[in-house]
Amino acid sequence: xxxxxxxNTAFYALVAxxxxxxxxxxxxxxxxxxxxxxxxxxxxxxxxxxxxxNYVNVIASGSFARNLLNxxxxxxxxxxxxxxxxxxxxxxxxxxxxxxxxxxxxTILSVSMFPQIAVLAGLFEVIRLLGLYNTLGGLVFSxxxxxxxxxVWVLTTxxxxxxxEIEEAAIVDGATPWVIITRVFLPLMWxxxxxxxxxxxxxxxxxxxxxxxxxxxxxxxxxPVTIALFTGSSAHEVPWGIVMAASVIVTVPLVVLVLIFxxxxxxxxxxGGVKG
Amino acid sequence: MTTIRMxxxxxxxxxYDVIKGVDLEIEAGxxxxxxxxxxxxKSTLLRLIAGLExxxxxxxxxxxxxxxxxxxxxxxxxxxxxxxxxxxxxxVYDNMAFGLKLAKGSADDVKRRVHKAAEMLQITDYxxxxxxxxxxxxxxxxxxxxxxxxxxxxxxxxxxxxxxDAALRVATRLxxxxxxxxxxxxxxxxxxxxxxxxxxxxxxxxxxxxxNVEQVGTPLELYEKPQSIFVAGFIGSPKMNFLxxxxxxxxxxxxxxxxxxxLEIKDKDGLxxxxxxxxxxxxxESFLYIDIGAKEPLVVRQDGSAHQQPGELxxxxxxxxxxxxxxxxxxxxAN
Numbered sequence: 001x002x003x004x005x006x007x008n009t010a011f012y013a014l015v016a017x018x019x020x021x022x023x024x025x026x027x028x029x030x031x032x033x034x035x036x037x038x039x040x041x042x043x044x045x046x047x048x049x050x051x052x053x054n055y056v057n058v059i060a061s062g063s064f065a066r067n068l069l070n071x072x073x074x075x076x077x078x079x080x081x082x083x084x085x086x087x088x089x090x091x092x093x094x095x096x097x098x099x100x101x102x103x104x105x106x107t108i109l110s111v112s113m114f115p116q117i118a119v120l121a122g123l124f125e126v127i128r129l130l131g132l133y134n135t136l137g138g139l140v141f142s143x144x145x146x147x148x149x150x151x152v153w154v155l156t157t158x159x160x161x162x163x164x165e166i167e168e169a170a171i172v173d174g175a176t177p178w179v180i181i182t183r184v185f186l187p188l189m190w191x192x193x194x195x196x197x198x199x200x201x202x203x204x205x206x207x208x209x210x211x212x213x214x215x216x217x218x219x220x221x222x223x224p225v226t227i228a229l230f231t232g233s234s235a236h237e238v239p240w241g242i243v244m245a246a247s248v249i250v251t252v253p254l255v256v257l258v259l260i261f262x263x264x265x266x267x268x269x270x271x272g273g274v275k276g
Numbered sequence: 277m278t279t280i281r282m283x284x285x286x287x288x289x290x291x292y293d294v295i296k297g298v299d300l301e302i303e304a305g306x307x308x309x310x311x312x313x314x315x316x317x318k319s320t321l322l323r324l325i326a327g328l329e330x331x332x333x334x335x336x337x338x339x340x341x342x343x344x345x346x347x348x349x350x351x352x353x354x355x356x357x358x359x360x361x362x363x364x365x366x367x368v369y370d371n372m373a374f375g376l377k378l379a380k381g382s383a384d385d386v387k388r389r390v391h392k393a394a395e396m397l398q399i400t401d402y403x404x405x406x407x408x409x410x411x412x413x414x415x416x417x418x419x420x421x422x423x424x425x426x427x428x429x430x431x432x433x434x435x436x437x438x439x440x441d442a443a444l445r446v447a448t449r450l451x452x453x454x455x456x457x458x459x460x461x462x463x464x465x466x467x468x469x470x471x472x473x474x475x476x477x478x479x480x481x482x483x484x485x486x487x488n489v490e491q492v493g494t495p496l497e498l499y500e501k502p503q504s505i506f507v508a509g510f511i512g513s514p515k516m517n518f519l520x521x522x523x524x525x526x527x528x529x530x531x532x533x534x535x536x537x538x539l540e541i542k543d544k545d546g547l548x549x550x551x552x553x554x555x556x557x558x559x560x561e562s563f564l565y566i567d568i569g570a571k572e573p574l575v576v577r578q579d580g581s582a583h584q585q586p587g588e589l590x591x592x593x594x595x596x597x598x599x600x601x602x603x604x605x606x607x608x609x610a611n
Contacts, residue, residue: 163359163361165357165358165359165360165361166361166362166363166364168328168355168357168361169355169357169361169362169363169422170363170374171328171347171348171349172326172328172348172349172353172354172355172375173349173374173375173378173422173426174347174348174349174375174378174379175374175378179378183374184363187365188364188365
């Protein structure tokens with residue numbers, strides 16, 4: 001009996017630690033964002049004052065709305081393009097027999113081994129050469145470097161597990177590869193598409209280094225860079241209130257997206273198609 | 277009405293030759309069954325006919341027109357898969373209509389044909405259900421329905437009953453036999469490893485062994501005049517007894533084959549004598565395993581239940597000299 005009490009206590013203590021570690025920084029950002037003036041610098045763990053002044057300042061401050069829009073455009077484009085290319089690539093890599101298939105898969109994976117900083121200089125030249133410097137297109141292009149390897153891998157493994165007979169039945173029904181992908185496989189791949197799409201979105205949304213390097217003007221920046229470059233009245237003052245308000249604004253869309261799609265992830269969709 | 281002609285058809289996967297030169301003609305409207313043990317290439321041969329595998333060499337012709345490089349839908353085939361292979365996200369109706377819609381059939385025509393096929397298979401009530409809401413037997417009927425609506429020239433079945441339980445298997449086997457009677461103009465090819473399915477459904481059976489055609493003939497021909505030990509052993513259940521040495525010598529042959537149903541227990545002066553090892557009682561019939569000194573126990577079929585006890589000494593003899601004689605190579609011995 002005491003043994004189970006200890007086990008339970010330990011279990012919930014661990015849960016508490018994880019929750020605190022995961023949620024506390026965000027919680028603290030929220031309560032700080034609602035404070036103003038010197039209250040920001042006192043350490044308080046409960047909301048003591050409430051003011052939306054920081055939020056008003058952020059939204060009013062010149063380019064923040066524009067930067068938010070940039071982030072949305074870039075992330076949406078990255079997700080759409082990555083999924084489109086990954087689905088078609090996954091079909092080839094999982095269903096078409098060709099020489100060097102596994103070598104190609106490993107090469108795709110190895111691309112994601114390089115740290116961002118290692119490819120930065122080379123990529124900078126490529127982007128300049130393509131005339132994409134300081135454009136949103138340049139960011140979309142460079143973000144594919146880290147979104148494509150994992151979307152291709154996850155979708156390839158997922159597609160490989162789809163029953164071959166279903167594809168063959170579609171072939172017998174006269175379906176072309178494109179029809180098989182769009183009308184037979186895609187509906188079965190929703191869980192994988194939602195998951196990888198969401199991860200790609202988050203990665204693109206949070207990306208900082210490429211966004212900082214490949215843009216130069218305020219109009220083309222994305223939100224993480226904007227927040228980092230917020231300045232107070234002097235060079236030594238960090239405007240914490242505004243930074244926190246901006247951070248909360250940036251985090252909310254991610255939370256909302258996860259909540260929406262969590263409901264859409266339907267497991268066991270393939271049940272009933274083949275024996276089992 | 278489509279005849280299918282295969283000439284020296286071969287298929288290799290890399291170094292492995294799976295189909296080693298098959299010459300076979302399937303007549304229009306015929307129900308042909310491919311049987312053989314697993315790994316004999318029967319499913320591969322079916323997939324070559326379907327167009328799901330590329331033909332390595334040789335020709336495949338439908339009505340004298342070579343179809344080697346045509347896609348399955350261009351060949352006008354329909355196929356029922358072992359695992360049903362229904363589209364899980366589509367209703368029964370959409371599953372059946374998918375191919376017709378792809379072929380750009382008019383909406384009215386699609387609807388009419390799906391409903392006609394559904395009526396034929398008695399699945400009209402399930403048309404708006406998803407496959408996962410159906411039982412195994414219903415799923416397999418939907419799979420058959422999906423094949424029927426396309427009004428195929430050639431109808432292919434790849435072990436369609438293997439996933440069903442025993443009772444349902446018999447019922448569905450009957451359905452398929454009825455289907456063949458209704459669609460008597462459609463050529464059907466059916467793959468199975470179950471010789472009972474082969475015997476009951478087939479107009480003709482093609483026994484395959486190791487990528488080669490072993491024998492083609494009506495079920496009765498295969499049963500009565502097997503052209504090799506392999507066919508003799510494969511067709512018929514329980515399998516034929518094979519005797520060698522002194523038992524075969526008495527009949528002046530190398531290998532002597534006698535079916536269990538062609539042996540009977542004699543009170544005395546039987547040809548062979550031995551101890552009863554085991555009796556299997558099935559009620560309507562029983563099988564006796566008798567040790568007569570051969571390599572394997574002799575199996576004897578007997579009407580009704582067995583009254584003999586294990587250990588009892590029994591005399592056995594072939595009925596009406598109903599025996600098969602084979603030479604050393606496994607071919608029928610010349611008289």
